[in-house]
Amino acid sequence: MKFFVDTADVKDIRELNDLGLLDGVTTNPSLILKSGRDIMEVTKEICGIVEGPVSAEVTAMDYAEIMREADVLSKIADNICIKLPLTLDGLKACKALTSDGRQTNVTLCFSANQALLAAKAGATFISPFIGRLDDMGFDGVELIAEIRHIYDNYGFDTEILAASIRTPDHVKRVALIGADVATIPPATLKALVKHPLTDKGLEQFLADWAKTGQKIG
Ligand code: E4P
Numbered sequence: 001m002k003f004f005v006d007t008a009d010v011k012d013i014r015e016l017n018d019l020g021l022l023d024g025v026t027t028n029p030s031l032i033l034k035s036g037r038d039i040m041e042v043t044k045e046i047c048g049i050v051e052g053p054v055s056a057e058v059t060a061m062d063y064a065e066i067m068r069e070a071d072v073l074s075k076i077a078d079n080i081c082i083k084l085p086l087t088l089d090g091l092k093a094c095k096a097l098t099s100d101g102r103q104t105n106v107t108l109c110f111s112a113n114q115a116l117l118a119a120k121a122g123a124t125f126i127s128p129f130i131g132r133l134d135d136m137g138f139d140g141v142e143l144i145a146e147i148r149h150i151y152d153n154y155g156f157d158t159e160i161l162a163a164s165i166r167t168p169d170h171v172k173r174v175a176l177i178g179a180d181v182a183t184i185p186p187a188t189l190k191a192l193v194k195h196p197l198t199d200k201g202l203e204q205f206l207a208d209w210a211k212t213g214q215k216i217g
Pocket residue numbers: 006026027028107127129131132163164165183
């Protein structure tokens with residue numbers, strides 16, 4: 001499973017990229033707002049840090065304007081992936097952009113039928129939002145399982161990009177189901193390494209090692 005980081009914070013992106021953990025980045029208008037930076041400037045900087053796809057979201061709603069914004073965003077760098085709304089105009093733009101060889105990420109997916117439409121429109125990625133479904137009292141991870149099943153039934157190439165991930169348990173569950181990608185907030189991604197028994201075991205090993213009085217090398 002590929003790991004994308006869900007942020008527009010370049011400090012976090014650099015840190016995770018230096019660890020060798022990043023396969024890409026996703027941003028959205030709320031994350032751009034949080035960064036306090038200009039979308040073109042910060043997206044260009046991010047594209048220079050990671051080699052993989054960097055999702056940048058259009059904000060237009062009608063087809064012609066979506067295509068115009070997609071052209072502007074595409075010029076930022078070769079690894080830009082155009083993030084599109086899950087609307088009829090967004091799907092039309094998805095078909096046109098993927099036919100033109102561009103990477104696309106259809107976002108704000110909350111149902112298996114929406115994911116089916118995105119695959120038929122040739123999307124590179126579909127982004128089902130797990131956490132926001134959980135917030136409504138549903139089990140968001142179940143949607144990933146449904147989409148996996150449908151895509152495998154028909155051999156769709158669209159990659160399932162599990163989004164709106166809130167916990168390490170979300171990451172484990174979508175990996176078990178076979179999501180192609182998880183886009184994870186920086187703190188959650190770093191939390192994957194933590195286990196109390198790892199900390200406890202290290203503490204014990206280091207204490208015993210000190211008692212040996214030895215040094216390696
Ligand atoms: C994905 O591309 C979105 O940017 C993101 O995962 C949304 O997550 P949220 O529901 O925590 O805002």
